[in-house]
Amino acid sequence: MEKKLITLTVNGIDYELYLNPKTLLVEAIRDHIGLTGTKRGCETVSCGACTVMIDDMAVKSCSVLAVQAEGHRITTAEGLEKNGELAPIQKAFLDEGSYQCGFCTSGMLMSAEAFLKETKNPSEEQIKEAIEGNICRCTGYNSIVRAIAAVAKGKYAEVKS
Ligand code: FES
Ligand code: FES
Structure with missing residues (x-):
């Protein structure tokens, strides 16, 4: 399938990525952006290890495609601390x-x-x-x-x- 250019905003940073449209958000975050704090567990929306925030809502990132998260604020565990201080x-x-x-x-x-x-x-x-x-x-x-x-x-x- 042809790759598509998308922009994901993760922890306040815009990442431009060429992704297969079927790429899951958890894969985009871990394998393409390199933020491995978000874990990949069951990949069947059961374990919650992949949970991130999309805008202010907790979402299992194996349950959405990366393209569906375009235009939203994604926050991972790496984005919780502020000014070098833990949340x-x-x-x-x-x-x-x-x-x-x-x-x-x-x-x-x-x-x-x-x-x-x-x-x-x-x-x-x-x-x-x-x-x-x-x-x-x-x-x-x-x-x-x-x-x-x-x-x-x-x-x-x-x-x-
Ligand atoms: S990896 Fe288990 S819920 Fe997403
Ligand atoms: S699964 Fe080991 S600390 Fe929760």
Whole structure:
């Protein structure tokens, strides 16, 4: 299939890429742009390891074509920190030990970030629902829920950009 020139805006940078129109967003991010924080797991929209934000919404990047993301703001785990400082959700994951092997972590961070942008004062139930599309085989989830709750409670000040 003939390649097409598309522009993807990832973490505030425009990338011009020649891609097969069937290229998945996760492939474009990892293999063409080189941001390997976003993980490729199941590729069947089940595990959540590939989750990124498109505009402010958490999206599994194996579920959309790269061309469908053109014209939108894509944020990956690499784009969370500001001015060299980790984002509140990253600091909370560190403090709470919300990771072990780390394979789910980028996707989990992006789901948490999108959730916290739209939900103030969430209940524990709401936090659990927000990450139910992200599978973690290591942590048992409690430390992840604690980290998200800590950010929601304002324990970590926002970094001003
Ligand atoms: S790789 Fe996308 S959901 Fe598993
Ligand atoms: S830390 Fe290993 S899968 Fe979540």
